[in-house]
Structures are given as C-alpha cells and as structure tokens.
Amino acid sequence: MRITPWHQTNWDARAACNFIGGGGGCGLLIFAALATTSSAEYRMAASIALVLIAAGLCCVLAEIGRPLRALNVFLHPQTSWMTREAMVAPFLFTAGAIATWAGGGLFANVAAMLALIYLYCQARMLAAAKGIPAWREPAVIPLMIITGLTEGAGLTALLATLSGTASQWLTGVLLATLILRRIAWKMYSEALNKKGAPKKSLAVLERFSGPYSNYGQSLPEMLIVAALFFPAEYVWLIPLAGAAAAFSGWALKFTIVARAAYNQGFALPVLPVRGQGQPMPGVKPGWTK
Amino acid sequence: MTRFIMTADLRRCIGCQTCTAACRQANATPVGVQWRQVLDIESGEFPDVRRSFVPVGCQHCGEPPCMHVCPTTATYQRDDGLVEVDYEKCIGCGYCAVACPYQARHITHRALFAYGTPMASESARFDARRLSVATKCTFCMDRVDAAKENGMTPGVDPEVTPACVNSCIAGVLSFGDKEDPQSNVSKLLDETQHFRMHEELGTDPGFYYIWDKK
Numbered sequence: 001m002r003i004t005p006w007h008q009t010n011w012d013a014r015a016a017c018n019f020i021g022g023g024g025g026c027g028l029l030i031f032a033a034l035a036t037t038s039s040a041e042y043r044m045a046a047s048i049a050l051v052l053i054a055a056g057l058c059c060v061l062a063e064i065g066r067p068l069r070a071l072n073v074f075l076h077p078q079t080s081w082m083t084r085e086a087m088v089a090p091f092l093f094t095a096g097a098i099a100t101w102a103g104g105g106l107f108a109n110v111a112a113m114l115a116l117i118y119l120y121c122q123a124r125m126l127a128a129a130k131g132i133p134a135w136r137e138p139a140v141i142p143l144m145i146i147t148g149l150t151e152g153a154g155l156t157a158l159l160a161t162l163s164g165t166a167s168q169w170l171t172g173v174l175l176a177t178l179i180l181r182r183i184a185w186k187m188y189s190e191a192l193n194k195k196g197a198p199k200k201s202l203a204v205l206e207r208f209s210g211p212y213s214n215y216g217q218s219l220p221e222m223l224i225v226a227a228l229f230f231p232a233e234y235v236w237l238i239p240l241a242g243a244a245a246a247f248s249g250w251a252l253k254f255t256i257v258a259r260a261a262y263n264q265g266f267a268l269p270v271l272p273v274r275g276q277g278q279p280m281p282g283v284k285p286g287w288t289k
Numbered sequence: 290m291t292r293f294i295m296t297a298d299l300r301r302c303i304g305c306q307t308c309t310a311a312c313r314q315a316n317a318t319p320v321g322v323q324w325r326q327v328l329d330i331e332s333g334e335f336p337d338v339r340r341s342f343v344p345v346g347c348q349h350c351g352e353p354p355c356m357h358v359c360p361t362t363a364t365y366q367r368d369d370g371l372v373e374v375d376y377e378k379c380i381g382c383g384y385c386a387v388a389c390p391y392q393a394r395h396i397t398h399r400a401l402f403a404y405g406t407p408m409a410s411e412s413a414r415f416d417a418r419r420l421s422v423a424t425k426c427t428f429c430m431d432r433v434d435a436a437k438e439n440g441m442t443p444g445v446d447p448e449v450t451p452a453c454v455n456s457c458i459a460g461v462l463s464f465g466d467k468e469d470p471q472s473n474v475s476k477l478l479d480e481t482q483h484f485r486m487h488e489e490l491g492t493d494p495g496f497y498y499i500w501d502k503k
Contacts, residue, residue: 001326010383010396065381065396065421072361072380082360082384129387130354130490264390266328269484271339272299272500279501280339283332 004286005198005265008132014063016257020250021056022085022122023144025049026115027152029096033112035156035170039103045159046100046111049152050093053118057089081128085121092118119148126257134201134260139188146184147249150177154220154245161238171238175224178245182217185252196289198262208255216248262286292351292370293428293443294467294495295454296474296483297344302461304329304342311456312346315429317414320401324393324426325453343498344453344462347372347393347426348486351493355385355394355423364423369466370495371428379422386423390487391494394425428464444473467495 025048032045061067073086092114099107123144129135153174160166189205223241227234267284304327312318312325328343353372356364363379366372386394398421402411429451436442436449443449444465454462465474474497481499488494 001328003328008387010386069380072378076360076362079357080360128358131387131390263392270500271341
C-alpha cells in the first residue's frame with residue numbers, strides 16, 4: 001500500500017481535453033461576440049468554438065464508466081459544479097447555434113455570457129476536487145478562467161488576422177490576457193509552494209514552468225510588441241502570437257489536470273505511543289511541508 | 290441523532306491485515322480493491338526509527354467532499370452518518386474519487402478474478418452493478434441496518450458490527466455511535482488522545498485514531 005502521494009488514475013487525458021476544449025471554446029465564443037466584424041467571421045469563430053466545447057464533452061462521455069446513464073449528471077445542482085456545468089451546456093449550445101445561424105447579434109451576446117458561466121463552472125469543478133492538492137488550490141480558479149480567456153483571445157486574433165480584420169483593440173486585449181495569465185500562474189505556483197504540496201506535483205509544475213514561461217508567455221508577448229514596431233509584419237506576428245497563447249494554455253491545463261494530479265497521500269499528525277515508548281512528531285511522506 | 294464512527298487504537302495495531310482480508314471476504318471486493326487497508330509507515334532515522342500501522346479506508350465524513358461533488362446524487366449521507374453509494378445512479382465519472390482526500394474510492398471497469406477465470410465462490414458473489422461505478426467501504430451497511438430489525442447494537446453485537454472490527458485480533462478497531470455517551474467509542478475517545486486524518490481539510494472524518502492515553 002502506497003503512503004506517499006501517487007498519481008490519480010480516475011481523470012486522465014480525456015478529462016484534461018474537456019478543460020482544454022471547454023476553456024478554449026468558451027474563450028473563443030466570448031471574443032467572437034466582442035471582436036468579430038462580420039457575420040461570416042462570427043460564424044466561423046463560433047462554429048469552431050462550439051466544436052471545441054462539444055469535443056471536450058465527448059471526451060468526458062468517453063471517460064465515464066456508465067455513459068448510458070449520462071443524464072443522471074443533471075441530478076445534483078445544489079452542490080456539484082459538474083452538474084452546473086452540464087446544465088449550462090444545452091443553453092450554451094442552443095444560444096451558440098442560433099447566434100451562428102444569425103451571424104451574431106443578440107444571441108451572440110447571450111452565448112458569450114453562457115460561455116463565461118461555463119468557464120467559471122469548469123474552474124470551480126477543478127477546485128472542488130479536494131483529493132488533489134494541485135487542483136484544490138483556490139488560485140486555480142482565476143488561473144483556469146484567465147487561461148480560457150487567453151486561449152479565446154489568441155484564437156480570435158489568429159482567425160481575425162487570417163481573414164484580414166484584426167484590430168489593434170484585439171491585439172491589446174490578447175496582450176492584457178497574457179499578462180493576467182502570467183500573474184495568475186505566478187500566484188498559483190506561489191500559493192502551492194507556500195502551503196505545501198506533494199513533491200512530485202511540484203516537480204511536474206517546476207519542469208513545465210521554464211518552457212511555459214519562455215514559449216507560452218514571453219514569446220507571444222514579444223511577438224505582439226514586435227508587431228507594434230514592425231506593422232508590416234503584423235500578418236504573421238499576431239497569428240503566431242495567438243497560436244502560441246492558445247497552445248500554451250492547453251499545455252498548461254494538460255499539465256495541471258493530467259500530469260500534476262498527485263493525490264493527498266496519507267499523513268499522521270503524531271506517531272502513536274507503542275510499548276514503553278514516547279509519542280513522536282508526525283509524518284507527512286512525500287510532501288514539501 | 291446517531292453518528293456511527295470507527296476508532297483505531299494505533300498503539301495496538303500490528304499490521305496483520307486480518308481486517309483487510311475480512312473486509313474482502315465480507316464484501317466480495319474484486320482483485321486489487323481493498324476497502325479496508327493497513328498502512329505500514331516507517332519513520333525516523335537510524336537508530337531512532339518507528340514503524341506505525343494505520344488502518345485506512347472511507348472515513349464516512351460528516352462533510353463528505355465526495356458527496357458534494359457527485360453530479361448524480363449517487364453518493365449520499367444517511368441520517369446515521371454513513372456515506373453510501375447508489376450503484377444504480379452512479380455514472381462512474383470518477384469525480385468523487387478525485388475529491389476524496391483518503392483515496393478510499395475504487396472504480397473497476399472489468400470483472401477481475403483471482404485466477405483469471407472465476408472460482409465458484411467468485412461467480413456466486415459477483416455483482417455486475419459494481420462494474421464501472423464508484424465503490425468504497427460501507428461500514429458494512431447491511432449489518433448496521435440489521436441492528437434496527439433485531440434490536441442489537443452495532444459495535445457491541447458482532448452480528449451487526451463491521452467485519453473488520455469483528456476480525457481484528459488486537460482489539461484495534463471499534464465501532465459505535467459517537468452521539469451516545471455510553472457507547473464503546475464515546476468512552477474510548479473520552480479516555481484517550483486521538484486525531485483524525487487530514488482534519489484540516491474540513492471533512493469532519495468519522496474515523497478516529499487513538500495514539501496515547503489521556
């Protein structure tokens with residue numbers, strides 16, 4: 001029987017894909033409503049967004065043990081964030097489908113609002129998993145939300161630039177979300193280190209942190225700044241920055257959900273008196289503190 | 290109100306795993322699934338070393354995170370404090386398993402038998418309802434329920450006491466109603482110093498570990 005935290009085996013890459021597809025799709029749906037300039041552009045962005053969210057949900061369906069009972073997921077809205085996420089989904093898809101058909105308009109704003117709620121539910125869902133220290137840290141909530149928004153801004157910037165409609169405003173928003181994600185990641189990492197976490201979880205996050213900071217944060221930030229100084233190169237700098245922002249967000253979520261998910265393990269606050277001995281200080285194997 | 294809890298006197302446990310075997314026998318859990326486990330923890334540095342044996346499993350928490358996250362209400366809490374799973378409602382999403390800080394939940398997706406093909410006893414006790422859903426220690430719920438019908442007391446009468454408690458050769462495990470000041474567990478807790486594992490997570494676990502006299 002293991003004592004130190006070990007990697008949980010119940011949520012694997014399929015669960016991570018729900019957060020990847022859901023977060024990226026919701027972010028894209030939000031920024032599609034805010035930043036697209038034509039019906040055709042909105043239709044393309046919203047369609048991709050809905051496909052991403054649906055793909056995430058299909059991954060969940062592929063993971064659950066009893067998919068034929070999937071409708072039972074709606075039974076516990078009182079406390080379960082998974083139920084709440086599931087309850088938002090049909091409204092999100094309905095509003096998104098109508099908005100896509102209409103090419104924007106009122107339903108685009110409704111879909112964007114629902115996407116924000118869906119994104120929030122996903123973030124809370126992860127934080128409610130008390131058995132996984134890397135997930136239950138409250139700082140994971142702003143991190144997951146801002147990561148979804150950054151992916152959305154990145155994908156929107158990518159699509160808008162490719163269709164020749166990118167605006168300075170959208171580029172500025174992408175830069176702002178990247179900066180906010182940098183702050184959220186720093187707060188999350190510092191909180192885990194401060195409160196203590198399984199050593200293996202921290203090792204995974206530490207290994208990820210370097211490449212992520214370089215290629216997921218600094219690179220898109222520098223590409224955006226470079227685009228300001230070299231407007232002629234805008235057409236490839238911004239799509240590249242958008243793609244880097246989106247892919248790094250997906251990598252971040254995959255790392256947290258599928259790779260850093262070490263469980264609580266076991267701990268004794270005090271060691272028992274045995275025979276004529278004395279009690280001894282407790283043990284918490286495999287933890288930093 | 291009733292709150293059934295379990296206590297483990299860590300001063301007594303010798304790590305014989307009889308409780309583990311008794312649980313598997315009583316509940317017919319599949320290969321690799323042990324609802325009652327005993328940790329063997331080595332600590333300290335030579336020459337001052339310790340070995341502690343710690344029974345673990347579902348803590349039947351007062352604030353069970355598994356129940357709060359369950360999207361189907363398959364995990365529920367009874368009036369007597371027992372946290373149980375309705376196998377017919379569970380969708381096997383595993384959310385409860387990642388929400389449990391005690392690693393007490395198990396999901397097996399295919400039938401597993403000791404020697405590949407099932408023995409007669411395994412076939413007789415195989416329960417297909419448990420496949421691909423969350424399972425865990427029930428505190429031998431069927432026995433506890435039987436107490437109401439025949440006027441016996443869980444934790445006192447072996448017929449209505451969890452199998453692990455009955456089997457313990459060292460008197461480590463006790464079971465009873467914490468809300469009853471005259472129960473065996475209430476008296477034990479009054480006389481001893483004890484802790485609950487991961488109590489700081491706010492789960493209000495129903496499993497008390499005794500580590501010294503008062």
